[in-house]
Amino acid sequence: MTDDTTRTAYRTCPLCEAACGLELTVTGDRIVSARGDQRHVFSGGFICPKGATLGQLTADPDRLRRPLVRRGDRHEEVGWDEAFEAVEAGLRPILERHGPDAVALYLGNPNVHTMAGGLYVSPLLRAVGSRNIFSASTVDQMPKHVACGYLYGNPLAIPVPDVDRTDLLLVLGANPWESNGSLATAADFPGRLKAIQARGGRFVVVDPRRTRTAEHADEHLFIRPGTDAYLLFGIVHTLFEEGLTDLGRLAGHVTGVEAVRELARAFAPEVVTAACAVPADRIRGLARELAAAPTAAVYGRIGTCTVEFGTLTNWLVDVVNVLTGNLDRPGGAMFPLAAHLRTRPQPGGKGFRVGRWQSRVRGLPEVRGELPVATLADEMETPGDGQVRAFVTVAGNPVLSTPNSGRLDRALGGLEFMVSVDPYLNETTRHADVVLPPSDATRKGHYDFSFLGLAVRNFAAYSPPVLPPDPAEMDECDILARLTLIVTGKGADADPAELHEHMLQEMLQKAASADLRKLVDGDHPAERLLDVALRTGAYGDQFGARPDGLSLARLLANPHGIDLGPLQPRIPEILQTPSGTIELCHPAIAADVSRLSEALPRRRDDLVLVGRRHLRSNNSWMHNVPALVKGRDRCTLHMHPKDAERFALTDGDEAEVMSRAGTVAVRVEVTDKVMPGVVSLPHGWGHGLPGTRMSVAAERPGVNSNVLTDEYATDPLSGNSVLNGIPVEIKALA
């Protein structure tokens, strides 16, 4: 018998960083529609096509609901106990014989979109104790963490542009019209940008492509890929030379200004223009406009991170915000304060450092407890002590997302054991001996541990599960807890409740002195941990001491979220540098500037590849939803008409694209939306490989752009991969 009652449920969308509130219509156990939640305190009804398909995505028939175990070259469904026994049999002997470093872990992007990822990954990592930890962070935002680590002493102190109050926004290498924003949670980012213009302000976009964001901007400047550090240094140079710096209320909280002035001397706009292709007078103009605007913010994203000078570029973004007095002031770039976090009693701390260990093969330094994913294949392929023999992936598809993924794909084939926590049998998990699929978004609660700390306005929201647990499926917190227990030797049949309770006690002890266990609320282990974090957090009820404060119960009673007001200044409290100031010119950063100077005279006439995102994609894993892939082929190579002429190509032709790492054949789309000398291919495609089970994606596979990206190209300070500005050659195919 089926239950056909129809009801409405509210849930934060877990698919991207915008954190929109969804209004779901649920009939029985089916999501029949997803709309924007008009009453949501943050998103106010905004939704994008991905959020609208949450029902189709979670009901995808290709989505795994039962574990799989590999037998020969086929994957077969098994029961949960059998699956965990297979993990124990595969993993334990390798750990015992070869030690923890023989097991590598890769954590993919959706870990920042689930409570399990926010809470249960770190106990697993601690239990394994391997130095071979990798994640999508080193193909994404690691340069931002490193820059902020040195500047503010805390790699998680990331300022966001105060888009709702700014007068001038300079956007570098971000396309929020398609991506909906990143490291700046701002539901309806396009609407917020239009609002800047409506109140008389402006926004300027710097991008080698005329993106949808650029089309709506007051000004768009093309830039040669990988050269934003020159442009920004040109701005810094101008600020000093023309006496335009004004730290405002930050004066007294910043050290190292004079050292930055010295470094900037070599980068006059008239010098850097040849490298970055932005006219010198516009570089000077931008400096003057940023200094003169009542408030202004510089914001950079993927195009400033996945590049040769990623950390320097991200550092310079904040240097400009500091020197124009716009850091930590309304309308500038500000530090959010999330409800599950606390403020600190006083500034100052241990500061930030990297390199506590090095990768075995290439000697690349550890950053934030992990190694660059660009060297993952090296660690698997190179024999010797510490060679990676087993691999654990949680919510990741590195075969499509990481550089020279052709090589990684082959390396995965040579492992002794692999287990993946993932709902799809895809390009990566096809190599797994065991696949453990977590229950889908409708059956898990949601709180954004990552993105509420990056929101352009402080707010809090919790969504309880929309549907009750399905006894045949497994919750992701339980899966990760059971893996942890296997690794620690407690066995495949150990009860995850043991770990859940242990974590709760640990959190209570850290957060409060008294035994408050009996006061903790929540039906699910993640809810109980959240309750403690909220109640002891910045706006918390302090377990009754502040009765109007936040708790899980308060969030449950407010399904449209609770607004916590506009961002507030947080300097100096947020600073954890040893000096307790913003250390504007950390020696590690200053040392890398010579690399930038040396590359200044480099010839820049080769053809280079950049990526692009489309509103209806999300990295590699939503191409199995028919509504998101219908229409014309999106995995094409954008090429400027001048280049097309040069290579004798016309729109629709097939071309071969070659790099140091690999070759793909792809259809060319001739368009002046890319600048001459630059071609663009989206990432996350290249489906339909043998052994995968994503039938819709396989019908329109596209090609994998990361076959072309080079695993030896990394930003030395962060270990981040260079995924934009890859030298390529092109050949027309008959």
Ligand SMILES: Nc1nc2c(c(=O)[nH]1)N[C@H]1C(S)=C(S)[C@@H](COP(=O)(O)OP(=O)(O)OC[C@H]3O[C@@H](n4cnc5c(=O)[nH]c(N)nc54)[C@H](O)[C@@H]3O)O[C@H]1N2
């Ligand atoms: N060339 C190029 N490469 C890039 C980029 C680029 O711009 N250009 N961008 C980079 C960036 S920014 C990122 S973040 C990375 C992403 O890199 P990855 O995180 O490796 O890739 P995703 O495509 O996000 O894969 C997500 C995986 O998680 C699974 N999944 C989905 N939901 C859940 C869940 O709730 N639980 C679990 N356990 N699994 C789930 C999906 O099935 C899929 O296998 O790619 C990077 N790669």
Ligand SMILES: Nc1nc2c(c(=O)[nH]1)N[C@H]1C(S)=C(S)[C@@H](COP(=O)(O)OP(=O)(O)OC[C@H]3O[C@@H](n4cnc5c(=O)[nH]c(N)nc54)[C@H](O)[C@@H]3O)O[C@H]1N2
């Ligand atoms: N629709 C959709 N939304 C997404 C995702 C998705 O795949 N699809 N992925 C999510 C993830 S994981 C992330 S991290 C965010 C990313 O969010 P964004 O950074 O906003 O997204 P991108 O579209 O990659 O924008 C990067 C821009 O940088 C430009 N660029 C490339 N090289 C350079 C350069 O050297 N300098 C400058 N100035 N620009 C350059 C590219 O042309 C591109 O327009 O998006 C998230 N949201």
Ligand code: SF4
């Ligand atoms: S913008 Fe992001 S959070 Fe909002 S509906 Fe779309 S995918 Fe979901």
Ligand SMILES: [Mo]
């Ligand atoms: Mo990302």
